[in-house]
Amino acid sequence: MLTIVVLISCTFVGIGLLLNLWRLLKGPSVLDRVLALDTMYINSIALIVLLGLYFGSPLYFEGALLIAMLGFVSTAALCKYLVRGDLIE
Amino acid sequence: MKRLLPFPYLSLLLLIVWLLMNNSASPGHILLGLIFALLIPLGTSSMRKNQPTLKKPLSAAKYLLMLMGDIIVSNVEVAIQVLGPVRKISPGFIAVPLDITQDLPITLLASSISLTPGTVSIEVSEDKQWLYVHVLNLVDETKTIANIKQRYESPLKEIFGC
Amino acid sequence: MSLFVEWLVILLLLLGAFFLMVGSIGLAKLPDFYTRLHAPTKASTLGIGAVLIASTLFFSVTQDGISVKELVITLFLFITAPITAHMMGKAAMHKEKKAIDRTRNLHLQEPARNRQPPKAPETTE
Numbered sequence: 001m002l003t004i005v006v007l008i009s010c011t012f013v014g015i016g017l018l019l020n021l022w023r024l025l026k027g028p029s030v031l032d033r034v035l036a037l038d039t040m041y042i043n044s045i046a047l048i049v050l051l052g053l054y055f056g057s058p059l060y061f062e063g064a065l066l067i068a069m070l071g072f073v074s075t076a077a078l079c080k081y082l083v084r085g086d087l088i089e
Numbered sequence: 090m091k092r093l094l095p096f097p098y099l100s101l102l103l104l105i106v107w108l109l110m111n112n113s114a115s116p117g118h119i120l121l122g123l124i125f126a127l128l129i130p131l132g133t134s135s136m137r138k139n140q141p142t143l144k145k146p147l148s149a150a151k152y153l154l155m156l157m158g159d160i161i162v163s164n165v166e167v168a169i170q171v172l173g174p175v176r177k178i179s180p181g182f183i184a185v186p187l188d189i190t191q192d193l194p195i196t197l198l199a200s201s202i203s204l205t206p207g208t209v210s211i212e213v214s215e216d217k218q219w220l221y222v223h224v225l226n227l228v229d230e231t232k233t234i235a236n237i238k239q240r241y242e243s244p245l246k247e248i249f250g251c
Numbered sequence: 252m253s254l255f256v257e258w259l260v261i262l263l264l265l266l267g268a269f270f271l272m273v274g275s276i277g278l279a280k281l282p283d284f285y286t287r288l289h290a291p292t293k294a295s296t297l298g299i300g301a302v303l304i305a306s307t308l309f310f311s312v313t314q315d316g317i318s319v320k321e322l323v324i325t326l327f328l329f330i331t332a333p334i335t336a337h338m339m340g341k342a343a344m345h346k347e348k349k350a351i352d353r354t355r356n357l358h359l360q361e362p363a364r365n366r367q368p369p370k371a372p373e374t375t376e
């Protein structure tokens with residue numbers, strides 16, 4: 001039962017990832033792409049946690065934590081760069 | 090005591106996060122966590138600005154619980170708005186006048202606003218008097234502002250005693 | 252694993268996955284950047300929270316000893332999600348991104364960009 005539910009949840013999150021990818025490719029501006037990337041980080045954390053549930057192994061937690069931290073730092077850095085780049089012009 | 094433990098809440102948070110990360114409460118990890126919880130605030134105390142301290146931890150806990158409830162309500166609301174017809178949504182900007190002046194309460198207020206129903210904080214004015222907020226579905230401007238002030242700002246004011 | 256916990260995990264997983272999808276749908280569907288900002292920050296935060304709590308429950312029951320590591324990620328995401336949203340909103344303001352026309356109080360964009368107090372709307376209709 002749980003296996004089926006995990007697979008269904010994976011499908012939901014996968015659809016979400018595809019929609020994010022569409023927004024990432026479509027834009028229309030850099031910030032939309034950054035936002036799409038940020039959402040993709042969150043969705044991939046969910047996907048990794050679901051993978052851990054599927055295999056019943058708690059080892060995937062470390063990967064999820066890494067993605068969470070790198071995702072936050074990279075989004076913050078990108079936004080900072082975009083703001084500052086504008087100020088220099 | 091004050092010199093040894095400049096930020097008691099930060100130390101407690103560090104200890105808790107260390108134990109959570111290692112997923113154990115064995116004496117060795119508690120000892121190591123205590124060492125970090127003592128050394129890191131000491132080492133970084135010169136970098137920190139003077140922030141207001143928590144005056145009422147109990148009402149802070151109450152505020153956190155209320156925030157959790159609001160997050161759930163806000164998610165259901167946003168989900169309904171997103172799945173419903175987009176043309177009905179009328180977004181808008183509002184400027185919320187701030188009564189609190191210190192950085193930490195303003196940060197917490199902005200974060201609370203971002204996490205709760207249909208609002209995202211965008212920018213703070215330089216004199217820290219105004220908070221600009223984007224609302225997903227702006228129906229009544231004065232009501233939204235009053236709601237933010239009464240629901241989130243006054244408890245924060247009480248918690249930090251300013 | 253008792254039946255009750257299993258159903259709880261299932262419920263949380265489905266709810267979390269649903270909210271994550273809603274966040275992504277909002278990202279793809281809403282008309283301008285500022286409205287798009289709402290969907291991922293809110294829906295995705297609750298979605299990921301639900302999934303992580305389900306994972307905590309599952310591993311607490313199946314492995315010996317409780318497993319609370321996922322709570323660190325939940326805590327971290329709940330602290331950082333509003334910060335990233337605020338930074339992106341700020342960046343959008345400074346890039347002078349246009350909001351859609353039916354946005355109310357568009358005149359507040361100009362003072363917000365310059366971090367000034369709001370001015371009365373100009374009546375040059």
